[in-house]
Amino acid sequence: MANPYLTTVALFAALGALAAVDAALASFGLTPFLLGLRWLRIHLVTLGLFTEAVFGLLPCLMSRAAGRPLPAPHRGRWLLLNVGLVTLLVGIPLVRAPMIAVGGTIVLIATLWLAVDLWRIGGGRSVSPSPAAGGDPAPGLAAAGFATGRPFYLAGLTLLLVGALVGTGLWLEWGPALGIARPKETHIHANLWGFASLVLAGLLVDLHGALRGGRAPDRSRSLRAAWWLMTGGALALVVAPWVAMDWLMVLGIAMYAAATALLYATLVWPLRPGAVKAAGSAPDRRPWAGSAHLLTAYLWILVPALALPFIVFGGAAVPAARVEPVGPSILSYGWLLQALVALLPPAIALAAGAGAGGSLGAGSGSGSDGRPDASEAPTKPLRLGGSPLSWAALNLCTLALVASVALPAQEAALQGLAFGLLAVALLWLARNLLPER
Numbered sequence: 001m002a003n004p005y006l007t008t009v010a011l012f013a014a015l016g017a018l019a020a021v022d023a024a025l026a027s028f029g030l031t032p033f034l035l036g037l038r039w040l041r042i043h044l045v046t047l048g049l050f051t052e053a054v055f056g057l058l059p060c061l062m063s064r065a066a067g068r069p070l071p072a073p074h075r076g077r078w079l080l081l082n083v084g085l086v087t088l089l090v091g092i093p094l095v096r097a098p099m100i101a102v103g104g105t106i107v108l109i110a111t112l113w114l115a116v117d118l119w120r121i122g123g124g125r126s127v128s129p130s131p132a133a134g135g136d137p138a139p140g141l142a143a144a145g146f147a148t149g150r151p152f153y154l155a156g157l158t159l160l161l162v163g164a165l166v167g168t169g170l171w172l173e174w175g176p177a178l179g180i181a182r183p184k185e186t187h188i189h190a191n192l193w194g195f196a197s198l199v200l201a202g203l204l205v206d207l208h209g210a211l212r213g214g215r216a217p218d219r220s221r222s223l224r225a226a227w228w229l230m231t232g233g234a235l236a237l238v239v240a241p242w243v244a245m246d247w248l249m250v251l252g253i254a255m256y257a258a259a260t261a262l263l264y265a266t267l268v269w270p271l272r273p274g275a276v277k278a279a280g281s282a283p284d285r286r287p288w289a290g291s292a293h294l295l296t297a298y299l300w301i302l303v304p305a306l307a308l309p310f311i312v313f314g315g316a317a318v319p320a321a322r323v324e325p326v327g328p329s330i331l332s333y334g335w336l337l338q339a340l341v342a343l344l345p346p347a348i349a350l351a352a353g354a355g356a357g358g359s360l361g362a363g364s365g366s367g368s369d370g371r372p373d374a375s376e377a378p379t380k381p382l383r384l385g386g387s388p389l390s391w392a393a394l395n396l397c398t399l400a401l402v403a404s405v406a407l408p409a410q411e412a413a414l415q416g417l418a419f420g421l422l423a424v425a426l427l428w429l430a431r432n433l434l435p436e437r
């Protein structure tokens with residue numbers, strides 16, 4: 001049977017494409033069948049596609065790094081997460097308070113369960129972060145520090161707990177009760193600058209060696225600095241709108257930008273097209289597309305980061321009221337979705353078959369129980385996902401969204417174009433995530 005997480009990721013990608021087609025039609029003034037719901041469109045990508053992938057991938061990636069057998073997909077947790085997601089996807093657009101409370105609580109419980117499991121996988125002394133090293137048992141993943149994505153994942157999931165709690169309360173009026181001055185901003189910051197940023201950074205750490213076709217050089221010092229800067233920056237960006245302290249926002253964004261620049265130099269730039277090939281990447285007819293996705297995704301996250309101080313303190317050429325409705329979409333599609341298009345296929349392969357030529361979700365090598373054996377060393381470099389079509393579609397989509405902020409007269413046409421291109425990219429992703437039969 002197919003991995004339920006992978007199938008659901010493809011399902012949410014296809015649903016996201018449908019919601020994007022709806023938004024394009026609504027922008028062009030044609031029939032909007034979902035009433036152009038922005039919440040649904042964004043959360044099909046952030047909550048549906050991304051969070052689902054995180055739940056499916058992280059237990060396997062951490063087990064692999066810990067030298068343990070790969071766990072089977074946790075079907076109970078999959079059910080819990082998806083019951084919560086579907087309840088929210090119905091309840092929030094209808095603004096049904098009981099459904100929002102139930103759905104949000106279920107997602108919170110599933111997240112806590114995942115975080116506790118990940119904590120357990122990485123603890124203990126009997127596993128080795130480097131199975132090839134042999135000899136005495138190593139002191140466990142926790143001691144491997146920044147050689148694996150674990151610290152990034154744990155910090156990211158903690159921020160998801162905060163983000164999901166605040167998000168669930170957004171239409172239930174929990175904001176005043178929790179003393180939150182600007183709840184929506186707090187929710188977005190916890191989830192995008194916190195949860196998504198830290199988990200993507202963890203994926204980059206775990207995938208780096210396999211993408212370069214061998215053991216990656218030790219980058220622990222830079223990654224430790226990036227973790228502190230990114231976690232500290234995300235916390236400042238969550239606390240700032242919570243207590244309405246704008247100078248803290250600028251400090252947070254400065255820390256976050258420094259962390260991103262460090263990650264870019266340490267993990268993203270070494271995967272640029274020429275470098276991957278030189279490191280002995282597998283033959284690829286389009287070797288540049290996956291790297292280009294990563295390089296441009298991490299440039300898009302810096303655009304709002306650099307614009308934020310001008311928006312907060314004034315002096316921006318465009319009023320904040322025009323940026324606010326579009327800013328989250330620029331980040332969700334230009335950065336998060338684009339990085340996912342590049343990282344999901346190799347992450348799925350690594351999680352399924354330890355990087356040795358595994359096909360998506362199928363698992364290549366196998367242990368004595370028939371499941372892939374985590375101790376297998378990668379023998380063949382993994383490839384980043386993406387194609388020239390997905391790269392052009394997502395970057396033109398993001399450019400059109402940015403242009404729609406600056407050009408009010410062309411706003412509808414530009415957003416219609418952007419959502420049409422988003423639909424193309426999401427359909428491409430859905431098609432390419434499912435294994436060939």
Ligand code: HEM
Pocket residue numbers: 038039042043046047050051088092103104107108163164165167168169170171184187188191192195196325328329332
């Ligand atoms: C339990 C889970 C979640 C709940 C209940 C939730 C709920 C909400 C609500 C009620 C809004 C405000 C919509 C509005 O005022 O128009 C919102 C906005 C947003 N959320 Fe979430 N959310 C959840 C998870 C996430 C996750 C995991 C992410 C990102 C990884 C995310 C990213 C966003 C973004 C970017 C927006 C701004 C959308 C816009 O204004 O265009 N959310 N969310």
